[in-house]
Amino acid sequence: MGPIEFGSQGGQWLRGDGADSDIVMSCRIRLARNLRSYHFMPQIKPDAAKEAAGLVRDKVMGSLFKEDGQYLSIEDLDEIDRMYLIERHLISRELVNGECERGVAFGESEITAVMINEEDHVRLQVIFSGMELDRAWGEAQRVDGILEKQLDFAFSSQFGYLTACPTNVGTGMRASVMLHLPALVMTKQIEKVFQAVSKINLAVRGLYGEGTQASGDFYQISNQVTLGVSEASILDNIKRVVPRIIQYERNVREHLLAESRTSLEDKVYRAHGNLQNARVITTEETMNLLSALRLGVNSGLVEGLEVEEVNKLFVLTQPGHLQKREQRALDPDERDIARAKFIRSRLA
Amino acid sequence: MDHQLCQSCHKNTATVHLTEIIDGEKHEVHYCEACAQSAGVHPLSPKSFFPNLIGPAAGGSEEEPDIQCPECGLTYAEFRRRGRLGCAEDYRLFSNGLVELLERIHGSSQHIGKIPESEGDHLKLEREIIELKRELTRAIHVEEYEQAAQIRDRIREIEETSDRGTD
Numbered sequence: 001m002g003p004i005e006f007g008s009q010g011g012q013w014l015r016g017d018g019a020d021s022d023i024v025m026s027c028r029i030r031l032a033r034n035l036r037s038y039h040f041m042p043q044i045k046p047d048a049a050k051e052a053a054g055l056v057r058d059k060v061m062g063s064l065f066k067e068d069g070q071y072l073s074i075e076d077l078d079e080i081d082r083m084y085l086i087e088r089h090l091i092s093r094e095l096v097n098g099e100c101e102r103g104v105a106f107g108e109s110e111i112t113a114v115m116i117n118e119e120d121h122v123r124l125q126v127i128f129s130g131m132e133l134d135r136a137w138g139e140a141q142r143v144d145g146i147l148e149k150q151l152d153f154a155f156s157s158q159f160g161y162l163t164a165c166p167t168n169v170g171t172g173m174r175a176s177v178m179l180h181l182p183a184l185v186m187t188k189q190i191e192k193v194f195q196a197v198s199k200i201n202l203a204v205r206g207l208y209g210e211g212t213q214a215s216g217d218f219y220q221i222s223n224q225v226t227l228g229v230s231e232a233s234i235l236d237n238i239k240r241v242v243p244r245i246i247q248y249e250r251n252v253r254e255h256l257l258a259e260s261r262t263s264l265e266d267k268v269y270r271a272h273g274n275l276q277n278a279r280v281i282t283t284e285e286t287m288n289l290l291s292a293l294r295l296g297v298n299s300g301l302v303e304g305l306e307v308e309e310v311n312k313l314f315v316l317t318q319p320g321h322l323q324k325r326e327q328r329a330l331d332p333d334e335r336d337i338a339r340a341k342f343i344r345s346r347l348a
Numbered sequence: 349m350d351h352q353l354c355q356s357c358h359k360n361t362a363t364v365h366l367t368e369i370i371d372g373e374k375h376e377v378h379y380c381e382a383c384a385q386s387a388g389v390h391p392l393s394p395k396s397f398f399p400n401l402i403g404p405a406a407g408g409s410e411e412e413p414d415i416q417c418p419e420c421g422l423t424y425a426e427f428r429r430r431g432r433l434g435c436a437e438d439y440r441l442f443s444n445g446l447v448e449l450l451e452r453i454h455g456s457s458q459h460i461g462k463i464p465e466s467e468g469d470h471l472k473l474e475r476e477i478i479e480l481k482r483e484l485t486r487a488i489h490v491e492e493y494e495q496a497a498q499i500r501d502r503i504r505e506i507e508e509t510s511d512r513g514t515d
Contacts, residue, residue, distance in 0.1 A: 157463075
């Protein structure tokens with residue numbers, strides 16, 4: 001097993017608090033920055049990448065995470081630890097798949113994390129539970145301000161913050177909101193959300209980001225345009241559309257409770273029952289059942305279970321977390337058994 | 349649990365799932381790893397979603413001699429092929445082609461967001477003038493001449509102040 005301690009029960013973003021947290025799981029701000037005096041990642045030589053990573057790591061650890069943070073170099077981590085960090089949203093698959101010296105620094109609350117030498121030298125992210133975009137942006141800006149005093153970021157008055165990929169240049173900002181929309185999926189109205197959102201230049205993705213399929217009825221909405229817009233207007237655009245989606249989901253939930261209560265209850269209680277009794281369960285089935293259970297908790301159908309516990313189960317039942325808990329590599333069949341056992345222990 | 353089959357080879361389990369939204373229509377594509385690679389889809393890369401944006405521009409005006417960055421060694425052709433820049437200098441060196449590309453991706457090629465503190469006040473004034481000029485064009489376009497005159501005066505005022513500042 002690698003150097004990571006099996007940590008807390010997950011980051012702050014799983015806590016299930018913050019505004020509209022029945023529907024908004026979390027929100028995130030990501031800022032991409034590069035060092036002016038080093039080549040960007042696609043062109044950088046391994047030695048220079050190592051030097052740049054060391055420089056960023058020292059400044060980040062010395063200023064942001066003096067008290068309670070840790071830095072992990074990807075090269076020091078085994079497969080399970082890497083999965084574990086991806087599942088906690090602390091690193092991306094792209095960071096894992098990189099070649100040069102690269103790593104991640106984060107604090108104990110896992111609210112703020114800095115990926116080093118991913119696609120850009122610096123990828124700062126701030127994640128909060130609930131619809132707390134302004135809070136996340138405030139924190140991201142504060143941290144960016146601290147880093148910019150110590151690191152010379154590549155910036156031009158015309159193109160803004162310079163990034164390896166032109167799709168991120170300008171603000172370098174990606175703001176995203178993770179929404180749990182089971183009622184819209186159930187009633188097949190989710191397509192309407194896709195259509196509305198794509199018309200205003202926002203992207204929709206699954207739980208684990210770019211290129212992943214939506215699972216557990218989670219949808220991540222984020223800005224695509226980063227240049228020619230201010231950070232405030234990126235946030236405004238998202239803040240205009242998200243409340244409408246929230247309202248839409250709430251209306252459909254109310255409608256289901258009023259008009260099809262029995263079949264909704266059946267779905268929720270069966271999900272709860274299966275989770276409490278299954279002996280073998282895949283990740284995908286778990287995500288689907290947890291989604292129904294989360295809906296049940298938030299609709300008042302399931303009592304005595306906190307939404308925070310359900311949120312955590314979405315992450316703690318992922319393959320990396322299960323293997324970390326068991327402290328050994330498990331093949332998929334073993335995982336499905338370990339997963340069922342773990343869920344039974346949590347929902348007993 | 350049913351495994352979804354790759355829609356290309358119909359043999360392997362699909363592990364790469366893409367959801368593309370084209371003109372408001374959602375399209376799902378399911379490939380196995382091998383077929384995804386041969387189809388040029390790199391899992392988890394946002395660039396694979398819009399290769400047409402980053403790839404060579406249509407129209408055959410690509411006959412210009414290639415430029416190579418003396419700083420990082422990246423050529424313009426290589427950049428258009430891979431869609432990634434190699435250093436800060438590339439943005440200056442390739443700015444002609446980049447402006448067109450950025451207009452297509454972002455609908456703009458001028459940053460109006462946050463400015464690093466170290467860039468100082470002159471950049472902020474420069475920024476304000478760009479925005480005012482944009483507003484001026486709009487005001488003239490909608491024939492709000494009184495407002496246009498006010499904006500013009502404001503631009504002059506800023507330009508004079510900043511000239512005095514650099515003396």
